[in-house]
Amino acid sequence: MTTEPIAVLAGGVGAARYLRGAARALPPEHITAVVNTGDDWRVHGLAVSPDLDTITYTLAEAIDPERGWGLVDETWHALASLGRYAAVRPPGSTAATEWFGLGDRDLATHMYRTARLEEGADLTTVTDEIRRAWDIATHIVPMSNDPQATIVETSDYGDLAFQEYFVRHRHDIAIEGVRFDGDAELSPRARNVLEDASRIVIAPSNPVVSIGPIRHLPGVDELLTDRRDDVVAVSPIVGGAALKGPADRMLRELGHEPSVEGIARWYAPIAATLVIDTVDADAAPAVERAGMRAVVTESVMSTPDIAQRLAAVTLSK
């Protein structure tokens, strides 16, 4: 197994579990997560970065294991107190948003991030400070220091900010398209990591709205294409369905097949290898026909041991 620098393109929960496994398979200081920030948004005046925080809290073993997001042993007094204000906000105001879960302890993270960004620190710097505050050895790097918003286009509700789609509507509505607004650039540290890593892993995250925003940044797909032999993707689709979240539904609604074969066609231009679950072993030939080498292993990370073995497979020579 390689011990060179490893880069992991990462979204939220699935990526976080993969990274936890990788940090057991490899010296964690050799691993850098390049994390989607297309879900970031401003709520209550605070700068919230859901995927960065899910990864940070997971690697710190502080994530709530049931919800998969937010801190364990959390309290919700601030959020509950917003109800009083939701009752008086004028029509059209989105203040006192009650449907986005922010625990009291979690708020401290957003308060710190917001204050540091207001002081002029870039998101890369602040994210690294937060990583050190939680005593995490794995490096965590935002894809960009600039805003780039993932917008979900729907016929019933018009354009939705990602969190409105994902949390407010519980990703239970039909979509017509996804677009990325903003002129963000790949962050310098992310670029260095993607250029220098001996292997680039695409974590089992939503290919459209978690990995998609990273690929949308100028130069990223070109960089990955150039390094295609070093890029390994872990399929986020197992047995025709996403383990968590709306990846299967989104792929279907956008005209793609929610299967490991569909994922192979999606990633073939930028990655040479696709890791698929044992339940999809029969589809390995179809993956190969779609242009990717298929590696079959247990990929449902129900325990840290399984996550570690999955990471070891993705990092093996």
Next chain:
Amino acid sequence: MTTEPIAVLAGGVGAARYLRGAARALPPEHITAVVNTGDDWRVHGLAVSPDLDTITYTLAEAIDPERGWGLVDETWHALASLGRYAAVRPPGSTAATEWFGLGDRDLATHMYRTARLEEGADLTTVTDEIRRAWDIATHIVPMSNDPQATIVETSDYGDLAFQEYFVRHRHDIAIEGVRFDGDAELSPRARNVLEDASRIVIAPSNPVVSIGPIRHLPGVDELLTDRRDDVVAVSPIVGGAALKGPADRMLRELGHEPSVEGIARWYAPIAATLVIDTVDADAAPAVERAGMRAVVTESVMSTPDIAQRLAAVTLSK
């Protein structure tokens, strides 16, 4: 007693107690507090208005009675969680400020205010929404919709933001001066109220850093001087000392006498009447010599009944 519109120039705790008494002495919808916002500051990215909130929470009977600020039955999880980040913030950063008390439920107020201000609402509008959220009949109006920062000048620590002086240093340091930074204007609603009120009460607040910022706004001292016969001040100094806070020490360090006579000299240009406590009855002639009519009554608002009687005195014909 008048039942016409009444305006009250207000700072924090003393003004809040006076207003609670006034709302028992008079139909509260006839009363408008014009509140100092010179203490307002931005912390953790949130817009915090300490005097507005002290008045709101007091009139809602939700204030913590022991502290005199913040909400009763409060929890402090967010604040406690900042410690982790204070340990990693770089030198010179003021992020993760731990010395400024923000309870979890109180945070909801700042989150709402910040979100509404970011939506473009002015502070007058947001303050009124918050008042309605707490079901308060007394009107609460910020002195200005614009920022105007009270700066405390010290020789030992240089220029301090008001909260640094007041909370971080517990107002236990020598000051050399006070100044007000910004080009704020009196808010339109505050101007209407001060022009239309049948009586203007200067609450027993710190004359330098609570009432001073209001008087510093262009036109306010002229307006008060023109209406001098309708202006009644309640002395914040009782028996030579401030009941709460640093008013006595500040007056002395700025070259003024911390006595009812000193207060009379301070307010004589803008107010015809000074209400002083019974313990200062002997000083009534000195108040009159300083140019103000002296009214002697019990003024230490240790109970709502006393506050109500004090308010009735200030509002009597």
